Amino acid sequence: MALLAIKDLHVGLESGEKIVKGISLEVNANEVHAVMGPNGSGKSTLAYSLMGHPAYEITDGKILLDGTDIADLGADERAQLGMFLAFQYPHAVPGVTVANFLRTSVNAIRKAKNGGEDDPIKIPDFRKQLATEMDRLKVPKDMMGRYLNEGFSGGEKKRVEILQMAMLQPRMAILDETDSGLDIDALKIVAEGVRELVGPTMGAVVITHYQRILDYVKPDYVHVFVDGTIVESGGPELAEKLENDGYDSFLKG
Ligand SMILES: Nc1ncnc2c1ncn2[C@@H]1O[C@H](COP(=O)(O)OP(=O)(O)OP(=O)(O)O)[C@@H](O)[C@H]1O
Numbered sequence: 001m002a003l004l005a006i007k008d009l010h011v012g013l014e015s016g017e018k019i020v021k022g023i024s025l026e027v028n029a030n031e032v033h034a035v036m037g038p039n040g041s042g043k044s045t046l047a048y049s050l051m052g053h054p055a056y057e058i059t060d061g062k063i064l065l066d067g068t069d070i071a072d073l074g075a076d077e078r079a080q081l082g083m084f085l086a087f088q089y090p091h092a093v094p095g096v097t098v099a100n101f102l103r104t105s106v107n108a109i110r111k112a113k114n115g116g117e118d119d120p121i122k123i124p125d126f127r128k129q130l131a132t133e134m135d136r137l138k139v140p141k142d143m144m145g146r147y148l149n150e151g152f153s154g155g156e157k158k159r160v161e162i163l164q165m166a167m168l169q170p171r172m173a174i175l176d177e178t179d180s181g182l183d184i185d186a187l188k189i190v191a192e193g194v195r196e197l198v199g200p201t202m203g204a205v206v207i208t209h210y211q212r213i214l215d216y217v218k219p220d221y222v223h224v225f226v227d228g229t230i231v232e233s234g235g236p237e238l239a240e241k242l243e244n245d246g247y248d249s250f251l252k253g
């Protein structure tokens, strides 16, 4: 059984406009799938709909996580089952520090795993895990006391998204253009962090426009996403072909 199985998924806007038009995709643990496609083709819409964003309506199809259909669940329930989305445009949450946010998120997942009973992580354990992950991802210590994403640079927001992923240890991570805004050094650190976390208990979908992150993430599969559907799938060589030739040959005339 695939870790994540998307079956003939159709997603529309509240206006009724269809954006995702029949996606089928299986992602296993230990696998990284890259999704590449032109602006406005529906990649973020797919990502949001996998996570349960209320603005996007699933009109047909299934999303199975470990065999459970999550398509009708709320975003919090999906997170508890192990879905994680790193946003293309992370929102600021004034009044909530990064440290508090991370601890609350970790505890919410632990509570769900403990059958709904509170099971808060011990503060020293949390600090230790946080220090390890911050070190690995080179996130400056002083960011922990700042309000989440408030005044953060583009690259700082993206690093904190990945720090969140590392702390929550999801089953399935969807990364929506996490590479955009990262400088070359941060890109390498973040991409290698993703590759290290992907393993026997985790798989990932990496949405990107650029080959560079894929050089470090080393995807197992690459999918070309055009106008709401996957038009071609292949190995890493497909990303190189796209980098050289663009999407022309995939666009309808
Ligand atoms: N909430 C919304 N309201 C109105 N239109 C929307 C909404 N969300 C998405 N769209 C439209 O759906 C289409 C797909 O958008 P989406 O953000 O999924 O594209 P994308 O493939 O992620 O593009 P990019 O590469 O630029 O990030 C676009 O035409 C966009 O304007």
Ligand SMILES: [Mg+2]
Residues within 6 Å of the ligand: 043, 044, 045, 088, 176, 177
């Ligand atoms: Mg997008």
